[in-house]
Amino acid sequence: MKILYFAWLRERLDRAEEEIELPPGVTTVGELIAHLRTRDEVTDAAFERPHLIRAALDTELVEHDAPLGSARTLALFPPMTGG
Amino acid sequence: MKILYFAWLRERLDRAEEEIELPPGVTTVGELIAHLRTRDEVTDAAFERPHLIRAALDTELVEHDAPLGSARTLALFPPMTGG
Amino acid sequence: MTVRLLVSPFDPGAETNRFLAASEGAGAAVTFTGLVRRTSDDPVTALTLECYEALAQAQLERLRDAAIARFSLIAAEILHRHGRMLPGEPIVQVMTLAPHRGDAFAGAEFIMDTLKTDAPFWKKEETGDGARWVEAKGEDDARRARWD
Amino acid sequence: MTVRLLVSPFDPGAETNRFLAASEGAGAAVTFTGLVRRTSDDPVTALTLECYEALAQAQLERLRDAAIARFSLIAAEILHRHGRMLPGEPIVQVMTLAPHRGDAFAGAEFIMDTLKTDAPFWKKEETGDGARWVEAKGEDDARRARWD
Numbered sequence: 234m235k236i237l238y239f240a241w242l243r244e245r246l247d248r249a250e251e252e253i254e255l256p257p258g259v260t261t262v263g264e265l266i267a268h269l270r271t272r273d274e275v276t277d278a279a280f281e282r283p284h285l286i287r288a289a290l291d292t293e294l295v296e297h298d299a300p301l302g303s304a305r306t307l308a309l310f311p312p313m314t315g316g
Numbered sequence: 317m318k319i320l321y322f323a324w325l326r327e328r329l330d331r332a333e334e335e336i337e338l339p340p341g342v343t344t345v346g347e348l349i350a351h352l353r354t355r356d357e358v359t360d361a362a363f364e365r366p367h368l369i370r371a372a373l374d375t376e377l378v379e380h381d382a383p384l385g386s387a388r389t390l391a392l393f394p395p396m397t398g399g
Numbered sequence: 400m401t402v403r404l405l406v407s408p409f410d411p412g413a414e415t416n417r418f419l420a421a422s423e424g425a426g427a428a429v430t431f432t433g434l435v436r437r438t439s440d441d442p443v444t445a446l447t448l449e450c451y452e453a454l455a456q457a458q459l460e461r462l463r464d465a466a467i468a469r470f471s472l473i474a475a476e477i478l479h480r481h482g483r484m485l486p487g488e489p490i491v492q493v494m495t496l497a498p499h500r501g502d503a504f505a506g507a508e509f510i511m512d513t514l515k516t517d518a519p520f521w522k523k524e525e526t527g528d529g530a531r532w533v534e535a536k537g538e539d540d541a542r543r544a545r546w547d
Numbered sequence: 548m549t550v551r552l553l554v555s556p557f558d559p560g561a562e563t564n565r566f567l568a569a570s571e572g573a574g575a576a577v578t579f580t581g582l583v584r585r586t587s588d589d590p591v592t593a594l595t596l597e598c599y600e601a602l603a604q605a606q607l608e609r610l611r612d613a614a615i616a617r618f619s620l621i622a623a624e625i626l627h628r629h630g631r632m633l634p635g636e637p638i639v640q641v642m643t644l645a646p647h648r649g650d651a652f653a654g655a656e657f658i659m660d661t662l663k664t665d666a667p668f669w670k671k672e673e674t675g676d677g678a679r680w681v682e683a684k685g686e687d688d689a690r691r692a693r694w695d
Contacts, residue, residue, distance in 0.1 A: 240597055240669035241680045292605035294665065308599055308667070312683035315596065315603075315627065315668025316581055316639050316659055323449055323521035324532045375457035377517065391451055391519070395535035398448065398455075398479065398520025399433055399491050399511055411567055412560030415578065419559055422635065424585030429655075430563065430578040431648065437572030438646075487570060498586075500579065500659055501690065507577075508652050542649065 234301065236265075239310035242286070245279040255301065262288045262307065263297035285311055317384065319348075322393035325369065328362040338384065345371045345390065346380035368394055401475065402459040404452055406482040411489050418476055418494045425473040427500035429507040431493045437486035443524045448490070450481035451519035458518045462510055470506035472497045477510060481520060512542040549623065550607040552600055554630040559637050566624055566642045573621040575648035577655040579641045585634035591672045596638070598629035599667035606666045610658055618654035620645045625658060629668060660690040 237250045259268050266286065270277040280286060288295050290304035301307065320333045342351050349369065353360040363369060371378050373387035384390065415430045422428065435446050459477045466475050474496040484490060493510045497503040522533040563578045570576065583594050607625045614623050622644040632638060641658045645651040670681040 237599065239599055239667065240671075243597075289599070289602050289667070292602050294602075294606070308602065310599070310667065311669065311680070313664060313667055314670045314681045314683050315598075315666045316663040320451065322451055322519065323523075326449075372451070372454050372519070375454050377454075377458070391454060393451070393519065394521065394532070396516060396519055397522045397533045397535050398450075398518045399515040410560075410564070411576075412558075412562070412564035414560070415563055415580075416558070416560035419580065419582070419637075422582055424634065426582055426584040428559075428580040428582065430580075431652070432563075432567065432576040432578075433648065434567070434570055434574055434576065436574040436646070486572065489567075498584070500581065500656075504579070504652060504656050508648075511648055 234304070235306045236269075237306060237308040239308065242279060242310055246276060260300055261297065262290070262295060262299050262301065265301065265307065266297070266309070287312060317387070318389045319352075320389060320391040322391065325362060325393055329359060343383055344380065345373070345378060345382050345384065348384065348390065349380070349392070370395060402456060402463055402477045403479075404450065404455055404459075405478060405480045407480075408484070408488050409478055409480070409492065411492055414476075414478060414492055415494060418474070418496070421474065422496055423473060425496045425498055427497050427503040429495045429500075429503040431491075431507045431511055432489050433491040433511075435484050435486045435488050435490060443486060443526055445483055445485055445525040446490070447483045447523045447525070447530075448481040449521045449523065450479075452481075454519045455479065455481075459514065462513050462517065465513075466495070466506045466510050469509065470495070470497060470502040471499075472502060472506045475506060475510065477514070479514075479518070479520065509546050512539075512546060515539045516543045550604060550611055550625045551627075552598065552603055552607075553626060553628045555628075556632070556636050557626055557628070557640070559640055562624075562626060562640055563642060566622070566644070569622065570644055571621060573644045573646055575646070575651040576642065576644045577648075577651040579639075579655045579659055580637050581639040581659075583632050583634045583636050583638060591634060591674055593631055593633055593673040594638075595631045595671045595673070595678075596629040597669045597671065598627075600629075602667045603627065603629075607662065610661050610665070613661075614643070614654045614658050617657065618643070618645060618650040619647075620650060620654045623654060623658065625662070627662075627666070627668065657694050660687075660694060663687045664691045 289308040372391040478492045495503045495506040626640045643654040
């Protein structure tokens with residue numbers, strides 16, 4: 234699955250996107266975030282306030298309990314500040 | 317005093333303005349309208365629904381009980397429909 | 400001139416751009432443009448607005464000042480035409496500028512709602528069957544009363 | 548295209564005129580323009596908006612369609628820039644057209660309030676001291692919630 238990062242989350246992780254293989258048992262957005270946090274300290278710290286992280290599966294905004302399903306792209310980002 | 321008429325009131329009275337001498341005892345807008353109505357049937361009929369007549373003394377909207385005071389111009393007209 | 404009575408058509412976008420050019424760092428601008436309506440079931444072929452100019456200028460200036468004070472606007476302008484105009488042409492334009500968008504929206508809506516009932520213009524519609532004065536709508540009084 | 552993501556500045560008045568030219572007899576048009584703010588106490592020298600384009604396009608199209616349905620609009624358009632922009636430049640423009648002015652105002656305000664919290668743009672401000680991400684404001688959530 235492709236993961237996209239935006240704004241300060243992109244900067245803190247020092248990457249705009251990556252491809253990851255979903256490990257067994259990871260079926261929701263929240264579980265995937267928890268999985269990413271186990272990877273290293275930088276990633277763990279970047280997600281330390283999960284309520285500040287918004288998610289979109291393909292082109293739909295979703296909550297953390299949303300199933301990843303067959304989506305090709307997950308985007309993770311801070312609260313939006315457009316307009 | 318100069319009196320101005322607008323919209324259908326102007327059309328029904330067939331005049332856009334006139335000068336009148338205030339008779340003794342006529343001190344408010346409402347009294348002046350009542351005085352005008354005594355003049356002829358056309359004028360009487362034009363003012364037959366006084367609640368539909370708005371008034372302005374010089375460049376101030378006023379109610380019918382407003383004193384004519386030292387205003388030079390009284391405008392009488394139907395409810396406004398701009399915008 | 401921040402309140403202008405016009406007899407010729409005006410260019411809505413050019414007026415907005417001129418207004419924005421003086422925006423002085425404000426973040427939010429609202430333009431309302433009222434157009435002569437053209438609907439299939441009510442075929443108005445032309446609209447004539449009668450105007451009491453001295454009172455209209457005074458009323459619209461007071462209304463502009465009231466909107467600026469009430470909604471902390473940086474600037475506000477009102478353009479209003481009178482005379483004869485055709486379907487699709489602009490009748491009125493109100494522009495507001497504020498640090499916050501809620502104030503820019505409210506200021507423009509306040510001006511429009513109040514102008515409808517308090518500024519001395521009278522509309523006469525021409526149709527295929529002749530001409531008739533437009534009657535004031537109770538709905539307009541209700542919208543006006545929201546701001547009291 | 549009724550929803551456009553742009554990287555270059557746009558001409559607010561020209562966009563309004565183009566939108567009005569297709570007004571099809573509607574009586575009321577509202578244009579909201581958001582500008583890069585310039586204030587003396589907060590000297591932002593430039594603003595960069597990051598954008599997730601695929602999601603932004605989808606979200607703004609949904610939002611436009613929702614506004615049209617909810618407020619019986621004849622038409623609505625949204626323009627939103629991303630990339631780097633300077634104080635005084637336009638960031639966003641929303642245009643609505645309706646038979647009744649209350650709907651044109653409400654439609655534009657609904658789009659702006661919802662766009663602020665639901666469209667994937669992120670602002671980074673440059674000042675003399677460096678650059679910082681703008682934090683989402685609780686006030687924006689409150690304005691958004693008015694429409695639920």
